[in-house]
Amino acid sequence: xxxxxxxxxxxxxxxxxxxxxxxxxxxxxxxxxxxxxxxxxxxxxxxxxxxxxxxxxxxxxxxxxxxxxxxxxxxxxxxxxxxxxxxxxxxxxxxxxxxxxxxxxxxxxxxxxxxxxxxxxxxxxxxxxxxxxxxxxxxxxxxxxxxxxxxxxxxxxxxxxxxxxxxxxxxxxxxxxxxxxxxxxxxxxxxxxxxxxxxxxxxxxxxxxxxxxxxxxxxxxxxxxxxxxxxxxxxxxxxxxxxxxxxxxxxxxxxxxxxxxxxxxxxxxxxxxxxxxxxxxxxxxxxxxxxxxxxxxxxxxxxxxxxxxxxxxxxxxxxxxxxxxxxxxxxxxxxxxxxxxxxxxxxxxxxxxxxxxxxxxxxxxxxxxxxxxxxxxxxxxxxxxxxxxxxxxxxxxxxxxxxxxxxxxxxxxxxxxxxxxxxxxxxxxxx
Ligand SMILES: Cc1cc2nc3c(=O)[nH]c(=O)nc-3n(C[C@H](O)[C@H](O)[C@H](O)COP(=O)(O)OP(=O)(O)OC[C@H]3O[C@@H](n4cnc5c(N)ncnc54)[C@H](O)[C@@H]3O)c2cc1C
Numbered sequence: 001x002x003x004x005x006x007x008x009x010x011x012x013x014x015x016x017x018x019x020x021x022x023x024x025x026x027x028x029x030x031x032x033x034x035x036x037x038x039x040x041x042x043x044x045x046x047x048x049x050x051x052x053x054x055x056x057x058x059x060x061x062x063x064x065x066x067x068x069x070x071x072x073x074x075x076x077x078x079x080x081x082x083x084x085x086x087x088x089x090x091x092x093x094x095x096x097x098x099x100x101x102x103x104x105x106x107x108x109x110x111x112x113x114x115x116x117x118x119x120x121x122x123x124x125x126x127x128x129x130x131x132x133x134x135x136x137x138x139x140x141x142x143x144x145x146x147x148x149x150x151x152x153x154x155x156x157x158x159x160x161x162x163x164x165x166x167x168x169x170x171x172x173x174x175x176x177x178x179x180x181x182x183x184x185x186x187x188x189x190x191x192x193x194x195x196x197x198x199x200x201x202x203x204x205x206x207x208x209x210x211x212x213x214x215x216x217x218x219x220x221x222x223x224x225x226x227x228x229x230x231x232x233x234x235x236x237x238x239x240x241x242x243x244x245x246x247x248x249x250x251x252x253x254x255x256x257x258x259x260x261x262x263x264x265x266x267x268x269x270x271x272x273x274x275x276x277x278x279x280x281x282x283x284x285x286x287x288x289x290x291x292x293x294x295x296x297x298x299x300x301x302x303x304x305x306x307x308x309x310x311x312x313x314x315x316x317x318x319x320x321x322x323x324x325x326x327x328x329x330x331x332x333x334x335x336x337x338x339x340x341x342x343x344x345x346x347x348x349x350x351x352x353x354x355x356x357x358x359x360x361x362x363x364x365x366x367x368x369x370x371x372x373x374x375x376x377x378x379x380x381x382x383x384x385x386x387x388x389x390x391x392x393x394x395x396x397x398x399x400x401x402x403x404x405x406x407x408x409x410x411x412x413x414x415x416x417x418x419x420x421x422x423x424x425x426x427x428x429x430x431x
Contacts, residue, residue, distance in 0.1 A: 004030045004370065005377035007093040009080045011036040012043020013063060013352045014342025015099030017359035018366075020066035026367060032072045033093070033378050037079035038132065039393040039424040040401060041067060043101055045352060046417075047131040050158040052165065052173040054414055059352045067395060073378060075385070076393035077425065083390045084381065086317045092380050095337045095370045097362070102312040102325060102343040108150070112269030113308070116140070117277035121155050121309035128162060128183075130176055130419035138182035144305035145189050148280055150266055151309030152195030153203040159307045160191050161211060164218035164258055171412040176419065191218070192259045192301060198287035199226035199243060199262040200234040206242035213246045217255040222247040226262050233287070263287070264299060269306060277306055312348035332362035339366055397428030 006022055008015045011034050019032050040046060042060045049056050067074055080086055080100075089096050105120025107113060117140055126134035147163055149156045162170075167184050175183075195202060202209075213220050227247035234240040243260070264282035272278030284297040313325035320338075321328040326347045329340045341359045343350070385392050393401075404427040405415040418424045 002372040002374045003377070004095075004367075004372040005093045005375050006030060006032050006095050006097065006366070006370075007089050007381075008032065008034045008097045008099055009086075009089070010034075010043060010099035010101060010342070010344075011041035011063075011067070011074065011076070012099060012101050012342060013045060013059065013355040014101075014345075014359045015043070015097070016041070016063035016066050017356045018097050018099060018341055018363045019069070019072050020063075021360040021363035022367065023066060023069040023071050025364070027071070029372075030071055031377055033075060033381065034067065034072060035075045035078045035080055035084075035089075037077070037082070039077040039398070039421060039428055041074060041076065041398055047129045048125050049129075049352075050125075050162060051128060051175045052162065052170050053158075054172060054174070056352070057174075074393070074395040074398060075381075076398055076428075077421070078385060078390060078392050081317055083385065083388065086319060088384070089381070090337060092376050094373050094375050095339065095366050097366065098317065098320070098327060098334070098338070098340045098344055099342050099359075100314060100317070100344045102314040102348040104313040104315060105308070106311040106313055106325065108266060108269070108308045108310065110266055110268055112271065112277065115269050115271050115277040116275065117144075117304055118269050118306040118308065121151070121159060121307055122312060124159055124307050125155070128175070128179055130179070130417040132419055132421045132424070134419070138178065140305055141182050141186040143276075144186045146301075146303050147188060147191045147305040147307065148301060148303040149191065149193045149307045149309060150280075152193070152197065152201070152262070153309065154205055154208045156193050156307075156309040157204055157208045157212060159309060160193050160258060161215065163188060163191055164215050164256060166216050169216055172414060174409075174413060174415045174417060176416060177410060186305075188256050190257050190259070192261055194264050194266075194282070194301075195260075195262045196265045196285060197262065197292045198229065198233075198285075199260075200229045200240060200287065201292070202236060202239050202243060202262070204236075204239045204242070206238045209239060209242040209246065212258060212260075213249060215254075215258070218258040219252050219254040219256075220246060220249075221251055221257055221259040223261070226260070229287075233289075263292075265292075265294065267298065270300070277303060279303055280306060312343070314344040332358075332365060333369075337370060391425055393425065393428045400430055401427045
């Protein structure tokens with residue numbers, strides 16, 4: 001009986017959950033190779049989920065179990081499209097699963113969106129999480145007294161919460177000392193989280209929202225009118241109930257103010273005399289049933305830092321069609337032998353857990369539709385990488401990075417990540 005050979009591109013939740021299912025259902029009859037462009041696995045669990053939410057980051061343990069099965073091999077630091085083409089991968093394996101996520105920020109697309117001081121949430125959260133491709137954002141924070149976070153989902157909450165937290169509140173995190181001192185050194189007085197739609201349409205989950213009410217040095221302000229909307233109008237009853245609960249609490253005087261504002265659609269980021277962003281003009285909107293309509297009124301809010309948390313797009317590999325911000329697919333299938341899962345499949349929404357059932361369904365489909373065809377698989381790809389001089393990192397290399405990061409953690413921190421690829425590779429080699 002010949003082995004089924006499957007390549008998975010991306011070791012975030014979706015890719016790991018495909019490996020988990022294939023390994024379990026086709027145990028002993030499948031060879032699974034997982035490629036990631038980074039030397040480290042786990043996608044956004046490592047490089048997106050907030051560093052002060054280590055319980056959520058613990059999802060990596062389940063993902064690691066799948067990756068440690070004997071039928072799975074990790075090829076970290078191998079980018080498909082750079083080190084190997086997708087065509088070469090498809091020729092070598094019976095099936096290829098794209099689990100590449102949605103790493104591009106959806107731009108604000110308004111005048112002034114490219115001003116210094118305006119940043120996308122992907123760029124911001126990559127910096128906070130020591131992603132090796134991230135640019136240093138410390139300069140954006142050095143003068144920031146007023147921050148506007150645009151978006152009404154949990155990523156907006158993550159950004160605002162990390163801007164507001166004190167040093168004591170980020171103990172037990174894996175924030176690096178440089179990032180922590182930039183965040184805590186910012187002279188912030190006001191942070192506003194601003195949503196385009198009405199409060200009834202907020203996307204926050206209750207736990208994340210309630211956490212904003214318990215910050216040591218930030219007092220939360222909510223317009224009472226936003227907490228008095230028709231409860232029937234909301235598509236997120238638990239999130240809206242949390243907003244109402246928070247709005248009913250007394251407002252304490254604290255070092256900074258964190259406000260939640262709704263019905264404001266950004267129209268322009270406006271520069272100050274120094275050329276950096278100084279304010280954002282919004283158009284007030286109102287809700288008409290499920291629709292959000294613009295009014296004649298505009299509002300200008302001062303801001304020296306703007307973080308746009310309004311969504312992401314996938315990157316489209318050569319030869320694959322895009323469909324909005326995701327890859328065109330039919331129930332996870334792009335073409336015979338080519339599948340897609342996770343955020344690349346359905347667009348940038350859904351928690352880590354949502355990817356699991358969906359990745360399992362696509363893995364089941366792949367097993368039903370794909371015969372083993374004596375393809376060259378792992379051996380050919382490993383040889384090709386070696387010939388090209390690519391420095392791939394296997395699972396034991398990642399385990400050495402993991403151990404080195406844990407060993408060099410400052411007191412009170414769970415790890416100190418390497419933010420530099422070269423350092424990661426040196427640690428993987430045991431240097
Ligand atoms: C800022 C942020 C915070 C979040 N916080 C939470 C949270 O607290 N709780 C929660 O449940 N969910 C959270 N999520 C959502 C969760 O992270 C996603 O549901 C999940 O990560 C999507 O998984 P994925 O595998 O599709 O993509 P990703 O996690 O993005 O993984 C994609 C992987 O593919 C790799 N890759 C991309 N292109 C290539 C290529 N060409 N070659 C090789 N490798 C490639 C990437 O390096 C990456 O490792 C958050 C998301 C964001 C953006």
